[in-house]
Amino acid sequence: MRAHALILLGAPGAGKGTQAREIARHFGIPQISTGDILRDAVKRQTALGLAAKAKMEAGELVPDEVVCGIVEERTNEADCQKGFILDGFPRTISQAQFVERMLGARGKGLPLVIDIEVSEELLLKRLTGRATCSVCGEIYNIYFNPSKVEGICDKDGGKLLHRADDNEATIRQRLEAYHEQTRPLIEYYQGQNVLLAVDGNKEPEAIAKGVTDFLSKS
Ligand code: AMP
Numbered sequence: 506m507r508a509h510a511l512i513l514l515g516a517p518g519a520g521k522g523t524q525a526r527e528i529a530r531h532f533g534i535p536q537i538s539t540g541d542i543l544r545d546a547v548k549r550q551t552a553l554g555l556a557a558k559a560k561m562e563a564g565e566l567v568p569d570e571v572v573c574g575i576v577e578e579r580t581n582e583a584d585c586q587k588g589f590i591l592d593g594f595p596r597t598i599s600q601a602q603f604v605e606r607m608l609g610a611r612g613k614g615l616p617l618v619i620d621i622e623v624s625e626e627l628l629l630k631r632l633t634g635r636a637t638c639s640v641c642g643e644i645y646n647i648y649f650n651p652s653k654v655e656g657i658c659d660k661d662g663g664k665l666l667h668r669a670d671d672n673e674a675t676i677r678q679r680l681e682a683y684h685e686q687t688r689p690l691i692e693y694y695q696g697q698n699v700l701l702a703v704d705g706n707k708e709p710e711a712i713a714k715g716v717t718d719f720l721s722k723s
Pocket of ligand 1 (some may be wrong): 670
């Protein structure tokens with residue numbers, strides 16, 4: 506993979522996190538999820554967490570300056586020197602422009618963008634059925650990919666948690682934010698000729714294989 510930064514674009518529930526974890530494993534570069542960093546800050550009640558909590562609970566986007574600051578800081582860490590995967594960032598045109606400025610200032614070229622497209626019906630099932638391991642972050646789904654023992658991670662026995670914002674009202678708001686603020690990025694990246702669209706309705710393993718094969722050649 507030649508690009509320094511890989512961006513995973515897609516609606517909430519499209520499978521960005523699942524695919525990012527697979528790609529990170531395959532290429533040995535870190536997955537940076539702004540949602541995970543924000544959730545951790547909320548849990549630890551840091552200043553960042555307190556600033557972001559209300560927006561996250563409402564299913565709205567956290568202000569650009571806040572998330573851009575997180576990404577700038579995190580991608581400056583040593584493990585990002587060989588490249589990184591952004592999962593859930595950028596979500597607005599202004600965040601996308603920030604990524605370009607940040608990469609440019611570090612002497613790196615444009616990011617490569619994978620857009621995961623999933624039908625609305627499947628998104629809703631993915632979100633309402635999602636459960637995440639509180640220890641390792643592995644993602645399960647009660648409908649499609651249940652753990653062997655209910656509520657317990659197969660890998661490390663960690664407790665599986667349902668995300669606070671995976672409820673119907675918040676999901677609706679998150680999808681609206683996606684359509685209004687994030688979808689314009691598809692055209693933006695098409696214009697830069699850096700976008701690969703993948704069919705996210707398929708099985709996660711099949712999607713991961715297609716994406717990693719493509720990235721190995723690009
Ligand atoms: P996610 O885990 O990516 O679904 O993100 C969960 C929530 O964190 C979102 O609904 C937003 O409130 C916030 N968030 C995560 N990433 C961003 C971002 N790039 N820009 C603004 N808000 C974000």
